[in-house]
Amino acid sequence: MVAVADLSFDIQPRSCFGLLGPNGAGKTTTLRMLLGQSPRSGGMLEVFGQDIDEGRKAIRQRTGIVPQADNLDPDFTVRENLLMYGSYFRLDSTVMSERIPGLLDMVELAPRADDRIETLSGGMKRRLTLARALINDPQLLVLDEPTTGLDPQARHMIWSLIHQMKRAGKTILLTTHYMEEAERLCDELIVIDDGSLLAQGSPAELIEKYCESDVLEIRGEVEGIPIDSLPQAWRTEKAGDSLYLYANDAQGLVQFSQHLTDMVCLHRRSGLEDVFLRLTGRALRG
């Protein structure tokens, strides 16, 4: 089975690069291949300018990975998890004893250092997984859906940590299906579906290229709206019981909404979500 085909991209050092796509688009497969965790049938994959197979060990020494599913070691405490993970990098114990307090402070888990993993909340586990990925002071940080399943507070905390990593000069490769997250964090991103590239650019460029500036979202009895009589330049999309009107005419949209008295209307600037839905369609994914 082909999960990823015809996919080509470069990541600039010290930038945050996003890999976006619906469930099953090939995001995780792409990441796993890039990390040598999935076999590839062909093509070229280089990290830090080295082929991923030939330079595997050197690449790993400089990479930190936050996987999608938590795989912290349940047999150890918070601190021991960091120690153990560092030992797989064969880090010196003095280096680790210098780094670990700082990492625990950074992810606000210092008071929990001696607690077992099963006592941590989902957000804490994510933070610890992030701290664990930083134990080798990596240049490249790979995050696979870092905030999936987290509550808003935990999500904001992860975002602020990722910003901190960016400021510290790390290169970040991120997959997500939250467009808000991509818009906040990514300097550049690609949208993939069915294992191939749909679009590439900065969030602003993609919105500019693939979407009108404004959108009016209408909820309610949208069947009654005379779509045919709308201006030619307006684009309409229907999803569930909502109708979306896209236009480069904010004023026109607002005026139109004032006629729709018994419906819920929301006018906003277009965002990455609109680009994403346009590119990948609105059909539900498995």
Added chain:
Amino acid sequence: MSTLAPPRFRLESIAVWRRNALVWRRLMTASLLLHFGEPFLYLLGIGYGLGRFVGELDGIPYFTFLASGFIAWSAMNVASMESMWSVYTRMVPQQTYEAILATPAQVDDIVIGELLWCGSKSLVSGTAILAVAAVLGAVNDWTALLAIPVIFLTGVCFAAPGLIITAYARAYEYFNFYMTLVMTPMFILCGVFYPVSSLPGPVQSAVQFLPLTHAVEIIRPIVVGQPITDLGFHLAALGGFGLVTTWIATALFRRRLIQ
């Protein structure tokens, strides 16, 4: 890296071994109770009880005969359990290997680290039986301590086929096949309870293909204080079995973990 390349030893495998050792240390009391308590009861019950009727086998008091057989069997048993149930737990529910593979450590390091760890657990349990046997007066000479490296080797050699089974396993129940079809026959047939020479001729030849036979043939004379006959042959049979199965286990784990 080709799936079929021979396994390579790297120092990262020691980190994998150390991880397991640290977890074990936490639960050491319970583990040691098992390793000392069980053979104590078995040896007392079966060794003394049955020994009164059996007397001597091959010129060895039955108690000593049985104790030395138990040491070899225990090395096999402990390593097999660890390489199946515990390795599966780390691989599937805990996803420990997935985490390890995100570091410079590789599949070979996991396989070799686990083999060394299984051998270490066998060493603990086999040495415990040896100690119990000595306390009960079944061991006469300090040279019996030479059995310890052989116990470790036996554990490693039996961990490798355990890993092969685990590489195919989709659930814990899978291991019952191996237990019933492979381990139990070896327990019964390979000279733990009685000399292989008392089996019918064709069966005697057949059990030469079972690795536990060779572990018993090496460990028993060492514990008893007799010269080992055909040491080279038995070591080659046991070690060869271990090497081949280690290679196969490594290839299968590469396929299972990199997908």
